[in-house]
Amino acid sequence: MTHFEALRGASIAFDLDGTLVDTAPDLVRALNESIARFGLDPVPVDDVRAMVGRGARALIVRAFDRAGAVLEPDMAESALSHFLMTYGADIAAHSRPFAGVEAALDVLAASGARLSVCTNKPSALARQLMEALDLTGRFERITGPEDAPAKKPDPSHLLTAAGEGDAGRFIALVGDSEPDALAAQGAGAASVLFSGGYSEKPVSTLGADRLFDHFDDLPAMLAELAAGRRPA
Ligand SMILES: O=C(O)COP(=O)(O)O
Ligand SMILES: [Mg+2]
Numbered sequence: 001m002t003h004f005e006a007l008r009g010a011s012i013a014f015d016l017d018g019t020l021v022d023t024a025p026d027l028v029r030a031l032n033e034s035i036a037r038f039g040l041d042p043v044p045v046d047d048v049r050a051m052v053g054r055g056a057r058a059l060i061v062r063a064f065d066r067a068g069a070v071l072e073p074d075m076a077e078s079a080l081s082h083f084l085m086t087y088g089a090d091i092a093a094h095s096r097p098f099a100g101v102e103a104a105l106d107v108l109a110a111s112g113a114r115l116s117v118c119t120n121k122p123s124a125l126a127r128q129l130m131e132a133l134d135l136t137g138r139f140e141r142i143t144g145p146e147d148a149p150a151k152k153p154d155p156s157h158l159l160t161a162a163g164e165g166d167a168g169r170f171i172a173l174v175g176d177s178e179p180d181a182l183a184a185q186g187a188g189a190a191s192v193l194f195s196g197g198y199s200e201k202p203v204s205t206l207g208a209d210r211l212f213d214h215f216d217d218l219p220a221m222l223a224e225l226a227a228g229r230r231p232a
Contacts, residue, residue: 018197100215155186
């Protein structure tokens with residue numbers, strides 16, 4: 001297997017929804033069941049892809065905004081708890097890692113990189129999904145929004161996910177949307193965005209250090225960035 005020496009000791013954090021795993025089919029089912037109770041029409045899956053990334057509550061708010069419907073606070077609580085329950089009841093019916101994810105993680109791990117998850121998905125659901133897809137053991141840490149001082153785009157989320165390590169080490173966040181790019185930039189880390197994920201805005205407008213279309217290209221891209229950032 002290929003090894004990339006520049007990645008030894010690097011901390012590479014991954015976003016979950018829309019980056020490691022294509023979760024939209026299960027998210028859309030739970031979202032549509034939750035909003036149907038308030039008379040809202042179903043949101044098509046492609047629209048949901050542009051609405052994920054800022055957490056479960058934001059997803060509900062965006063669905064109401066999209067329908068031009070008023071969301072009272074008690075309705076928001078009820079829709080959110082229904083969504084969390086429905087989604088958690090069958091979290092990985094159709095959700096699968098994107099093509100090439102496991103192979104890319106193998107190369108990064110073999111290169112000595114330390115891997116973590118940095119997600120705005122509620123922590124318990126993130127852990128449940130990772131278990132269901134047998135991905136947990138590949139990561140040092142799964143850091144959801146409840147595990148950090150503040151969630152993405154706050155850089156403290158990425159720094160919590162990256163954990164302790166040498167001060168000058170290479171840190172990157174591999175994500176798919178604006179909160180990922182901003183968290184990486186705020187932390188002084190490299191931002192690498194997947195073009196096949198979920199983003200409200202075109203990923204090319206988010207100021208990322210690199211964009212990639214397929215996970216096969218990711219390890220070499222990270223290695224090149226890490227080599228460039230190495231202190232002389
Ligand atoms: O659940 C969300 O809204 C976002 O999750 P992500 O940070 O893994 O993309
Ligand atoms: Mg995401």
